[in-house]
Amino acid sequence: MSLREYCFDGERKLDLDAMPTGAGDRKAEKGALKAQTEENLLRAAELQERMYAEKREGLVIALQARDAAGKDSLIKKVFSQLNPAALKVTSFKTPTSTDLAHDYMWRIHQALPERGCIGIFNRSHYEDVLVVKVHQLHKGYRLAERCLTDDFFERRYRQISSWEQYLWENGYRMVKVFLHISREEQKQRFLDRMELSEKYWKLSVGDMKERALWKEYDEAYEKSINATATRNAPWYVLPADDKWYTRYLMSEILVKTLEDMDPQYPPLDPDEAAKIPAAMQELETE
Numbered sequence: 001m002s003l004r005e006y007c008f009d010g011e012r013k014l015d016l017d018a019m020p021t022g023a024g025d026r027k028a029e030k031g032a033l034k035a036q037t038e039e040n041l042l043r044a045a046e047l048q049e050r051m052y053a054e055k056r057e058g059l060v061i062a063l064q065a066r067d068a069a070g071k072d073s074l075i076k077k078v079f080s081q082l083n084p085a086a087l088k089v090t091s092f093k094t095p096t097s098t099d100l101a102h103d104y105m106w107r108i109h110q111a112l113p114e115r116g117c118i119g120i121f122n123r124s125h126y127e128d129v130l131v132v133k134v135h136q137l138h139k140g141y142r143l144a145e146r147c148l149t150d151d152f153f154e155r156r157y158r159q160i161s162s163w164e165q166y167l168w169e170n171g172y173r174m175v176k177v178f179l180h181i182s183r184e185e186q187k188q189r190f191l192d193r194m195e196l197s198e199k200y201w202k203l204s205v206g207d208m209k210e211r212a213l214w215k216e217y218d219e220a221y222e223k224s225i226n227a228t229a230t231r232n233a234p235w236y237v238l239p240a241d242d243k244w245y246t247r248y249l250m251s252e253i254l255v256k257t258l259e260d261m262d263p264q265y266p267p268l269d270p271d272e273a274a275k276i277p278a279a280m281q282e283l284e285t286e
């Protein structure tokens with residue numbers, strides 16, 4: 001499958017059951033794809049340097065997934081190869097009381113990177129149409145009655161799409177990535193967390209409860225992806241069972257997005273240029 005087949009930009013509907021969770025027949029190309037990943041990351045770093053110099057556009061990559069699908073290791077292995085000075089990683093946890101005293105986009109908006117930088121969202125505003133929907137958390141929120149309508153989540157999809165379009169119109173690009181893991185692979189990774197001492201810190205027995213809601217999450221993901229997939233803020237549904245393959249695809253997305261942005265080093269400021277001959281002479285006669 002090519003990158004295009006993992007991309008949802010509003011042209012076609014996502015049916016999660018039809019999407020692969022593993023590398024499939026591309027397993028045969030593992031060596032070559034791993035080498036391509038390294039090449040892609042070098043290319044991405046080069047483009048990021050231009051983007052940072054130009055400061056014309058900001059890029060946000062929102063990572064969404066079930067527990068143990070590999071968001072953290074993707075960040076560690078892929079994005080660590082970029083310049084950390086131009087990178088901002090934000091993890092969105094259960095909202096604090098201060099977060100909940102504001103609209104849901106409040107904490108998200110504050111986490112935007114400056115233009116010229118890349119922001120990685122480890123979870124995002126999509127939690128507000130995923131975990132909140134599956135557990136109906138909004139019903140416990142302190143909100144005016146007019147806000148708690150039957151079309152609460154339909155409204156949120158619209159709000160999210162509008163906000164993402166707003167970002168587009170203000171010099172940001174948003175790319176959303178769903179790491180699609182199989183139930184079997186998640187089970188194995190949970191077992192590893194229980195058995196391997198270096199993985200204990202990742203273990204949260206509460207995560208098992210979400211596993212029982214597999215279908216509900218599938219539906220919530222499908223609905224929110226279908227409602228918010230647009231040309232300017234596409235979704236990518238990436239297989240997550242084979243980490244090397246997820247990394248390869250993420251590196252492809254990164255390069256493609258940065259190439260679409262086409263960042264350029266800014267030209268020399270004419271005022272600065274005029275000062276060069278004298279400055280050069282000064283250095284040479286030191």
Ligand code: AMP
Pocket residue numbers: 067092093094095123124127128131132137
């Ligand atoms: P983790 O990413 O594994 O550290 O876990 C973060 C937890 O915060 C997950 O269980 C998320 O579902 C939860 N979380 C993130 N955002 C929200 C939100 N807006 N509302 C409720 N729970 C959230």
Ligand code: MG
Pocket residue numbers: 067068204207
């Ligand atoms: Mg977790």
